Amino acid sequence: xxxxxxxxxxxxxxxxxxxxxxxxxxxxxxxxxxxxxxxxxxxxxxxxxxxxxxxxxxxxxxxxxxxxxxxxxxxxxxxxxxxxxxxxxxxxxxxxxxxxxxxxxxxxxxxxxxxxxxxxxxxxxxxxxxxxxxxxxxxxxxxxxxxxxxxxxxxxxxxxxxxxxxxxxxxxxxxxxxxxxxxxxxxxxxxxxxxxxxxxxxxxxxxxxxxxxxxxxxxxxxxxxxxxxxxxxxxxxxxx
Amino acid sequence: xxxxxxxxxxxxxxxxxxxxxxxxxxxxxxxxxxxxxxxxxxxxxxxxxxxxxxxxxxxxxxxxxxxxxxxxxxxxxxxxxxxxxxxxxxxxxxxxxxxxxxxxxxxxxxxxxxxxxxxxxxxxxxxxxxxxxxxxxxxxxxxxxxxxxxxxxxxxxxxxxxxxxxxxxxxxxxxxxxxxxxxxxxxxxxxxxxxxxxxxxxxxxxxxxxxxxxxxxxxxxxxxxxxxxxxxxxxxxxxx
DNA sequence: AGCATATCCGGGGTTTACCCCAGCCAATTG
DNA sequence: CAATTGGCTGGGGTAAACCCCGGATATGCT
Numbered sequence: 001x002x003x004x005x006x007x008x009x010x011x012x013x014x015x016x017x018x019x020x021x022x023x024x025x026x027x028x029x030x031x032x033x034x035x036x037x038x039x040x041x042x043x044x045x046x047x048x049x050x051x052x053x054x055x056x057x058x059x060x061x062x063x064x065x066x067x068x069x070x071x072x073x074x075x076x077x078x079x080x081x082x083x084x085x086x087x088x089x090x091x092x093x094x095x096x097x098x099x100x101x102x103x104x105x106x107x108x109x110x111x112x113x114x115x116x117x118x119x120x121x122x123x124x125x126x127x128x129x130x131x132x133x134x135x136x137x138x139x140x141x142x143x144x145x146x147x148x149x150x151x152x153x154x155x156x157x158x159x160x161x162x163x164x165x166x167x168x169x170x171x172x173x174x175x176x177x178x179x180x181x182x183x184x185x186x187x188x189x190x191x192x193x194x195x196x197x198x199x200x201x202x203x204x205x206x207x208x209x210x211x212x213x214x215x216x217x218x219x220x221x222x223x224x225x226x227x228x229x230x231x232x233x234x235x236x237x238x239x240x
Numbered sequence: 241x242x243x244x245x246x247x248x249x250x251x252x253x254x255x256x257x258x259x260x261x262x263x264x265x266x267x268x269x270x271x272x273x274x275x276x277x278x279x280x281x282x283x284x285x286x287x288x289x290x291x292x293x294x295x296x297x298x299x300x301x302x303x304x305x306x307x308x309x310x311x312x313x314x315x316x317x318x319x320x321x322x323x324x325x326x327x328x329x330x331x332x333x334x335x336x337x338x339x340x341x342x343x344x345x346x347x348x349x350x351x352x353x354x355x356x357x358x359x360x361x362x363x364x365x366x367x368x369x370x371x372x373x374x375x376x377x378x379x380x381x382x383x384x385x386x387x388x389x390x391x392x393x394x395x396x397x398x399x400x401x402x403x404x405x406x407x408x409x410x411x412x413x414x415x416x417x418x419x420x421x422x423x424x425x426x427x428x429x430x431x432x433x434x435x436x437x438x439x440x441x442x443x444x445x446x447x448x449x450x451x452x453x454x455x456x457x458x459x460x461x462x463x464x465x466x467x468x469x470x471x472x473x474x475x476x477x478x479x480x
Numbered sequence: 481a482g483c484a485t486a487t488c489c490g491g492g493g494t495t496t497a498c499c500c501c502a503g504c505c506a507a508t509t510g
Numbered sequence: 511c512a513a514t515t516g517g518c519t520g521g522g523g524t525a526a527a528c529c530c531c532g533g534a535t536a537t538g539c540t
Contacts, residue, residue, distance in 0.1 A: 160446025206400025
C-alpha cells in the first residue's frame with residue numbers, strides 16, 4: 001500500500017495514476033488531503049511508503065512526517081515540494097531518524113524522476129532531487145550554514161522588527177542582537193559600509209532579500225512566525 | 241485553434257487533455273514551451289485564444305501577451321498563475337487593451353473553473369479568478385494603490401539598497417527618496433516611531449514583508465530588477 | 481480660474497543601525 | 511590540559527534612516 005497526501009486535487013490524481021502505472025504490485029493507493037488526515041490514516045494503515053506534500057492545510061508535510069515517524073520510524077517518506085527551500089531541507093533533516101529512508105522531490109520533476117525516486121526509496125535508498133543536493137551541501141557547510149541564533153535573528157528582521165523589539169522578544173541585549181546580525185551578514189556575504197563604495201547596501205533588507213532568494217526563509221514560514229509572535233503579544237497583553 | 245504556453249510539461253498535458261475533452265470543436269491545440277516561442281507561433285498561426293503561463297523562461301507570460309496584443313489586439317488571452325500576485329494583475333492591466341478579452345486563473349483552480357473561464361472568454365467575456373477580484377479591487381483603490389514612484393522605491397528597498405544608492409540610481413535627491421518611502425509606509429499602514437509603543441517596526445523591512453505578503457512584489461520580479469540593476473552598473477563601469 | 485494631488489526639494493532635528501575593539505564564559509575538540 | 515569556537519557584554523563612535531515643517535512645481539479636474 002502507498003499513501004499519498006496533497007491538498008491539490010490535480011497533483012493527487014497525477015501522482016496516483018503515475019504510481020498505478022508503475023507500481024501496481026505495491027497494493028492499493030490511499031489518498032489524504034491534509035496534514036492531519038494523513039497522520040490519522042498512516043497510524044491506522046501503517047503503509048510502508050508515504051508521499052507528503054510540504055504545503056498542506058492544518059499540518060505541514062514536515063510536521064506530519066515528524067508525528068508519523070515518532071510512531072512508525074520505519075516508514076519511508078517522500079516529500080513533495082514546490083521549491084528548493086533550504087528551510088525545509090533543514091527541518092526535514094531534524095525530523096528524519098539518522099538511518100531513516102526518505103526522498104525529496106520537487107514538483108517540477110519529470111515523471112521519470114518520480115518513478116526513479118520511488119524505486120530508490122522502496123529498495124531502501126534515499127533519493128534527493130538534483131537541485132537540492134547543492135542546498136544540502138550548503139546546509140552542512142560550516143562557513144555558510146546559519147546557527148539557530150542567527151536564524152532567529154534573521155526571521156525577526158524579515159518580519160520588520162527593530163533591534164530593540166527583537167531583544168525584548170528573545171530576552172537579549174540589543175548588543176547581543178546586533179552581534180547575531182553581524183555574523184549573519186558575514187555569512188550571507190553582505191559587504192559592510194567601509195568596504196567597496198559602489199555597492200551600498202542596507203544590510204538588513206539585503207539580508208532578507210538574499211535569504212529569501214536562497215530559500216533560507218520564505219513567506220509562508222514567516223507568516224507562521226508572525227502568528228506565533230502575535231499570540232505571544234496577546235498573551236502578554238491579557239496577563240497585564 | 242487554441243494555443244497553450246507553459247514550460248511545465250505536466251501542466252501542459254493537463255490543460256491539453258482538459259481542453260480536448262471540453263472544446264473539441266475549437267480545432268487543434270498547439271503547444272509552446274517558452275515565452276519567445278509562443279510569440280512566434282501566435283504571430284504565425286493567429287489563434288483566437290491563447291493560454292499563457294506567467295512564469296516562463298526567456299519571456300514572461302505578461303511580456304509575451306504584450307507583444308502578441310500589439311500585433312493582434314483581438315486575441316483572447318487567459319493567464320495562468322501560481323499565485324495571486326498583485327504585481328501581475330497590475331502589469332496585465334497595462335498590457336490588455338481597454339476592451340480586450342482576457343481571463344486570469346490560478347493554477348489551483350478546479351477543472352470546472354478552467355472550463356468556465358474558457359467558455360466565458362470564448363464568448364467575449366472576461367473571467368477572473370475569485371481570489372483575484374479582491375486584488376483588483378485594491379488595485380483600483382486610490383488610498384492603498386501604489387503609484388509608480390512608490391513602487392520603484394519599494395523595489396529598491398526590497399533589493400536592499402540604501403537611500404543614497406536609490407537616489408543615485410533613480411536620479412533623485414535623498415530627500416525625494418525619503419519622501420517616496422514615507423508615503424509608501426503610509427499606504428502600507430505601517431506605524432511610525434511616535435505612535436504606538438509596543439509595535440516597534442523597522443519600517444523599511446516591514447514594508448518589504450507586508451508588500452511580499454500582499455503580492456505587491458515577489459522574488460522572481462525582484463530577481464529581474466536586480467538583473468537590470470546589474471546591467472546598468474556594468475554599463476556604467478565599462479564607460480568609465 | 482480655483483482646487484486637489486503627486487512629486488520634489490530644502491533646513492534642522494532624533495533615533496536607530498552599524499562599526500571597531502576588547503573581554504568573558506561555556507562548550508567542544510585535539 | 512590547551513585551544514578553538516560561538517555567543518553575550520561593554521564602551522564609544524559614525525552614518526543612515528526616520529521625523530516635522532514649509533515651499534515650489536506640474537498635472538489634472540471642476
